[in-house]
Amino acid sequence: MNIPAHDVLIIGGGGAGLRAAVAAAETDPSLNIGLLSKVYPMRSHTVSAEGGLAAVMRDDDSFDSHAYDTIKGSDYLADQDVVETFVQEARDEAVQLEHWGCPWSRDADGHVSVRAFGGMTVKRTLYASDKTGFHMLHALFQTSLKYQQIHRYDEWFVVSLLVDEGRVCGVAALNLHEGGIHAIAAKTVIMCTGGGGRIFPFTTNAAIKTGDGMAMAYRAGCPLKDMEFVQYHPTGLPGTGILMTEASRGEGGYLINSEGDRYLSEYVPGKMELGPRDILSRSFVHEMQAGRVFEGKYGHYVHLDLRHLGEKVIDEKLPFVRELTRNYVGIDPVHEPIPVRPVVHYMMGGVDTDITGKTPLDGLYAAGETACVSLNGANRLGSNSLTECLVFGARAGRNAALEALQRERPLISPLEQMAREEEKRINTRFARSEADGQGKGERMADIRRDLHAAMEEGAGIYRTAEKLTQACQQIAALRERYDGVRVDDRSQVFNTELTAAMEMGFMLDVAETVANAALKRQESRGSHSRSDFESRDDERFLKHSLAHFENGAPPRIEYKPVTITRWQPEERKY
């Protein structure tokens, strides 16, 4: 077997992965870099980000202000050394992206414009109308094309990390176009596969967001940190879950209940529509319980009202919102309010990394939503995640490159062996025939539907021990049913039923860490709201959870301290 070998191999071609690839290429032009993604890089989910990218760009702003907003937004679970580094490096990353051609919206004087965003005390969110993620992704991808040392594997699906004697030394991956499991060797690997919002039924996340990288790192022995923290975005379209950007409120939009009131005055009077996402999503639930919401085909909703902004502002600042609402719900926000409800949007938790992007597993780095460097703590502020992809993508890329320069190429023969075993495992697991009596299993869609129900019921906006216990049990039962899942497709070529089956396995692992970590955290903090433990409990839970893989059993949950530098925890009020 002829195994391709790279110095640095990056899994995932979104914002973090592309930034990491370019950073690695620029660290030393002699490095051979692999960039592997299950989709063409410009299809990555970064493309769907709308509102903007936070960085301190103006004289009326300061690093301390951005840091404090982020830490308070995190409900004090962010590591403060990470936040301080982040705010300091954000500006250069934003400027770098400008130099790489991102079409930022501009002020009359030619400087990049900034807008208001939830939980941010000053305007510091740079934007490219309301397609910031799209423009960021395409600028990064197009820029990456000029580096010939970046070798792409487009539409390759990683099935597992290959670990030899405690060190990650490559991956086993399926070439979607031709089939077959191949080993790819690397001195260092960076996981940049994004989040896993698809473990929930109602999410802004694209179909590809199935937690692959989180699950693979977890199975390889790397703990997942703070997985109980799942962010609901307050404004998604009912039914589809399509995101209505927070910039709608940043530009002045109102949230209105069925009584015609801007109901947030009861919950976040100091911030109103620019309150943080966790609080706004909970406010919706309270309004629903009070019977002050609308009811439609796809459940309860409130109104996002942009009419007072006028057609000119909407077309200039929020054209994508207008395009989406016209296309998908037949509503023109210039003339009508938009129906919205909270929707699963982002996972604060992920693969445990330090400030350099390194994970506890030798040879493995991670960045972006896949990772948990502990920037976002218990609740991420809108527009910090695109910046996070750049700052920590670049850091992971540089550091993985520097480590690769010091390392020997991994031994090939154990990798060949491991890849063959993976192929055998997958064939036995998913290519059973009816003849051997094992091909009559359940349809994937049924298992997915029940996973969705378990997560929504048990691990939604408000949680209790009872509901979480039930969710944990249901997930464990689903795991058994998943063992008999049925895959009809036997083709080697572009077999998306096979990849969906493997994604289902990743989702079950990720969901299990979310539910179990949530059950153990007996407090309410940020996005994690326990009806049975309503207050924050710094004495017991000012710490990060770590979910460790226990083969075939629920995760073992441990904890580690939060880094506090200059901001002591205080009551979080807006």
Add this chain to the structure above:
Amino acid sequence: MSDPTITLSVTRYRPEQEDEPVFQEYEIPYQDDWVVLDALNYVKDYVDGSVSYRWSCRMGVCGSCGVMVNGVPKLTCSTFLRDYYPGAIRIEPMANFPIVRDLVVDLDDFMEKLTAVKPWIIRDEEKPLSEGEYLQSPDELKEYKQFSMCINCTLCYAACPVYGLEDGFIGPAALALAHRYNLDSRDKGQDERAHVIASSEGIWECTFIGECSVVCPKGVDPAAAIQRTKVATTKDWFKSLVMPKGKSA
């Protein structure tokens, strides 16, 4: 009355199984707020798990899900069943591309062409990050913004009669992207891109049929980009005849 249904006629091609593409019909429930993608997902989830197609964002921005719907290039996530109901819907892979499997086409050629036009900012030197961003007025942004909206869905290639006949044609999206960078006030790479664009496989192949702009789901108008590039290139050529060597206009 029984629940309404709609018939999808979907191209099937598995190289190990079929010698050539064939149609397979699926009758599925009809919902008036479903898009073609919802219908395909219904088939995959509940009828036939072996149908392959690409999709991801389901909101018209990732560019994955281009197919031919009743012969017209469309994104499945943005095309509503109600615009065809009660008629049947024919779903085929994008025209002008080799088929990999079912509705999945081979995009290697497009990716090469995208790279060939050097779609990145080209400058002799970049100013240090410490000096901040390049200033660009809202009017300068407006010059190229429309051409930066391309999602690389390649519907324009599926619609382009020239690309259908001439594989070498660089094609609408890549040419529009080259134009986008040429128009960007931060970019100085027009000359570097010119030889690719002005080559025989470039803009001169385009006969201005304009189908690319008709099918573009994002209003990019690649046909306009190509025509404007032609004019600019012709001007450069005229100037090269009248200007002394080594001087640029």
